[in-house]
Amino acid sequence: MKAVDVKGKSRSSQRMSEIQPFHVMALLARARELEAQGRSIIHMEIGEPDFPTPQPVIAAGIRALQQGNIYYTPALGLPQLREAIADFYLQRYGLRISPTRIIVTPGASGALLLALGIVLNPGERVLMSDPGYPCNRHFVRLFESLPVGIGTSAATGYQLTSELIAQYWDTSTAAVMIASPTNPSGTLLDQENLRRIVEKVQALGGTLIADEIYHGLVYQGEAATALSMSDEVFVVNSFSKYFGMTGWRLGWLVAPESHVRDADKFAQNIFLAASTPAQYAALAAFQPDTIGILEQRRAEFQRRRDYLLPAVRELGLYVPINPQGAFYLYADCSRFSNNSEAFASEILERAGVAIAPGVDFGGHEARRHVRFAYTTSLENLIEGVRRLETFLHKI
Numbered sequence: 001m002k003a004v005d006v007k008g009k010s011r012s013s014q015r016m017s018e019i020q021p022f023h024v025m026a027l028l029a030r031a032r033e034l035e036a037q038g039r040s041i042i043h044m045e046i047g048e049p050d051f052p053t054p055q056p057v058i059a060a061g062i063r064a065l066q067q068g069n070i071y072y073t074p075a076l077g078l079p080q081l082r083e084a085i086a087d088f089y090l091q092r093y094g095l096r097i098s099p100t101r102i103i104v105t106p107g108a109s110g111a112l113l114l115a116l117g118i119v120l121n122p123g124e125r126v127l128m129s130d131p132g133y134p135c136n137r138h139f140v141r142l143f144e145s146l147p148v149g150i151g152t153s154a155a156t157g158y159q160l161t162s163e164l165i166a167q168y169w170d171t172s173t174a175a176v177m178i179a180s181p182t183n184p185s186g187t188l189l190d191q192e193n194l195r196r197i198v199e200k201v202q203a204l205g206g207t208l209i210a211d212e213i214y215h216g217l218v219y220q221g222e223a224a225t226a227l228s229m230s231d232e233v234f235v236v237n238s239f240s241k242y243f244g245m246t247g248w249r250l251g252w253l254v255a256p257e258s259h260v261r262d263a264d265k266f267a268q269n270i271f272l273a274a275s276t277p278a279q280y281a282a283l284a285a286f287q288p289d290t291i292g293i294l295e296q297r298r299a300e301f302q303r304r305r306d307y308l309l310p311a312v313r314e315l316g317l318y319v320p321i322n323p324q325g326a327f328y329l330y331a332d333c334s335r336f337s338n339n340s341e342a343f344a345s346e347i348l349e350r351a352g353v354a355i356a357p358g359v360d361f362g363g364h365e366a367r368r369h370v371r372f373a374y375t376t377s378l379e380n381l382i383e384g385v386r387r388l389e390t391f392l393h394k395i
């Protein structure tokens with residue numbers, strides 16, 4: 001029941017006042033407004049692939065609906081899909097993961113919620129990189145726990161290190177969240193640093209939650225999975241990005257065997273199960289023909305990155321290290337502005353290019369950074385850079 005105040009009006013929890021909306025959403029709304037007025041806008045603000053879901057997946061989804069596959073699945077997910085995901089770990093990483101440890105969720109978002117809900121007590125601290133994926137700190141707050149953003153820079157590839165974790169650890173710290181490749185900078189944790197983090201968190205008695213949603217979208221080096229280093233970590237992944245299924249709302253969590261019963265009862269209570277048609281559709285996501293399509297797209301993302309990275313540097317925006325994955329560039333814009341929000345808004349209004357302000361990803365040097373998403377065609381990126389060149393020369 002909704003709480004009602006003395007004047008009879010619905011009220012909001014204090015938690016709501018602590019949750020920030022994405023600035024980029026306001027920017028996107030303004031971009032749509034300008035488009036409705038006839039302006040052309042180049043979209044580099046959106047963190048989702050511009051490619052449609054691969055055809056074999058769509059066909060499997062339609063078949064599922066036609067065959068009446070619309071009833072709840074078990075809370076842990078469709079058994080065939082859990083097996084298909086386990087097989088994917090064997091094919092991709094040469095790792096044997098028991099399907100019993102795989103929990104199908106409504107997106108990586110559902111997996112993050114499950115993992116945090118299983119692990120956290122009120123008042124406990126969770127370490128994470130700042131900049132980082134903005135929802136993480138709000139997820140942590142949902143469980144009455146404390147997100148601790150650790151300022152990271154290009155010096156550590158915008159990633160936590162085992163030294164930073166040791167430095168910020170205290171007796172009330174329960175968990176560490178990492179992502180590789182990461183949002184907003186697209187940087188990877190290499191095998192050695194990941195191993196050191198896994199070992200450090202375990203030595204400190206904490207829990208590691210590794211977000212591997214951008215695995216598969218790697219253009220340089222290799223993304224190591226935390227699962228190859230320990231069975232006692234929580235690994236989050238999703239069909240959203242590499243598989244091009246953002247709106248289907250489907251992801252997964254790999255949990256330590258000892259936490260699967262908790263995951264089951266928690267999933268039953270918070271979302272019952274992930275979408276049934278989406279789960280049937282995802283059975284086609286690992287087929288060779290689908291993987292063929294996805295690998296072509298990965299090559300296209302790489303082409304875009306290889307164009308945009310030098311072009312953005314040429315514009316005078318500083319990108320200190322090469323992003324190895326995802327579809328983002330995180331650029332220092334301080335040569336032009338120390339207010340990324342105002343800068344992004346001015347670029348939108350005057351140059352017709354939409355990018356995300358750093359303030360969406362935390363507080364650490366956020367006002368001097370912006371994020372470019374190369375989730376639009378190479379032609380659009382070239383046109384966007386041309387417009388930015390004209391605009392920035394006037395500043």
Ligand SMILES: Cc1ncc(COP(=O)(O)O)c(C=O)c1O
Pocket residue numbers: 047106107108109110133179182183211213237238239240246250251
């Ligand atoms: C690092 C990271 N984790 C999780 C998510 C949420 O993804 P999903 O659509 O699978 O819920 C995103 C979405 O942008 C993300 O960037």
